Amino acid sequence: MEVWKFLLGVEKSDRSNEFTQRRARYESYCEIDKENVEVSKRVRGEVNRYLQRTKKEELLDPHTAPAIFEAVICAYLNCNNSIEYSPALIQLCAPFVITMSAEYDVYSCFERLVDTLLAESSLASNINKRIAQFLSYFRTLLPELYNYFEEEELDVGEWTSSWLRNLLAKELPTTCVLTLWDVYFAQPDFIEFHPFVCLAILQHLKDSLEDLEQSEIRSMLLRLPKMNMLRIVSQAHNIRSEIQTRYGSLASPRSL
Template structure:
């Protein structure tokens, strides 16, 4: 997206977000599929995830002061888990320079512990750090990052059995393997559509197709390295191919059902 496109897109978003009566989330979803400018990505994500209510004439689900107060009351202590989080955050920050620093390290610990202490059935895994990172980067307030993270994790818990073995690609929405900028761009699309977890496996297939030629002549150890740390990707192209793959799968399934 060139500078003129970014400015045009930003104006479109601001027109929606500055509405005094109603934020048109459907329009936000349409725009977000093509990417959200970083300046307002966090604000847009809050609406796409339902943390902010679109109808400003009614009381929001949780108005910001209440949201901050509720978040402040959540227990964020667990020395053993906190130590494990700090270790993974330290490794993650060496890889993702955008989130370096003590400030972010403390936020990672607070948000993840708050989530785990609120959801006692969920066990800590290192992948939670990568899943939390985009929200800390895009949202100014820690409590907003927490509630967006919580909303996304609820969706994952409903669709994916985290106790069942699944690849990191599927379980962590590629947050650990993709370049950070690509994660942000992909999640713009995911939060803009109603069935992101249904599309996600096809995104994974599209990526495999994209990197297939690079993998063909490599040793197993080299293949593993690439799949665990993907090169920069054209997310628009990957998503388009994923949508086509899903459509082809549906058509094939319909055809097979008709033959029965």
């Protein structure tokens, strides 16, 4: 996924100064302090759990990957003291560790994505407003499933917060994340489009979810099954058009 570097703006499409730019990023990354004893321990534990969950996919080298995760995440947190460690950082970093050979490329792309997600959360004031908008669309599009979740007394805040914050990196199988992010990074408004992908997933899983009880629903929503993500994305475009027709226009969390 070398193209991700260009789509995320880490590298410029004009390759005339490519070597100079890459050298500058490499040297900048080398200068960052990557030592953080408290964070390192937590990263190692979460990476080990991630490797166990994804062992069958064989996407990461269990011998070399942990050190890359540790260095990249510690470097990012050392440069951003106001940000606290979260296990979600492992899942957000994993696609870059999987697809990129150079550690400084992993860092640059991870930094750009996390900064983008944090900036969007800041513009939206708080995640509660994003959840409220998403649930409004959920109730409109899938009223039967929404009501069933209420009957089962499902804690909607638990899964919706994670889905919306982390681009489904924690919930989807890794191969699905790679496909989805390939689509996302190619479009300028992927964060605004993301809730409709979440709705498409709920629509796709509706029948299965309605056959489950509360604890089983929760388990499925927090660990989603493998899906054809290109079909999900196609359905998400249809859902966005449908909701736009119903609402007249799409409210942005920035305007709430």
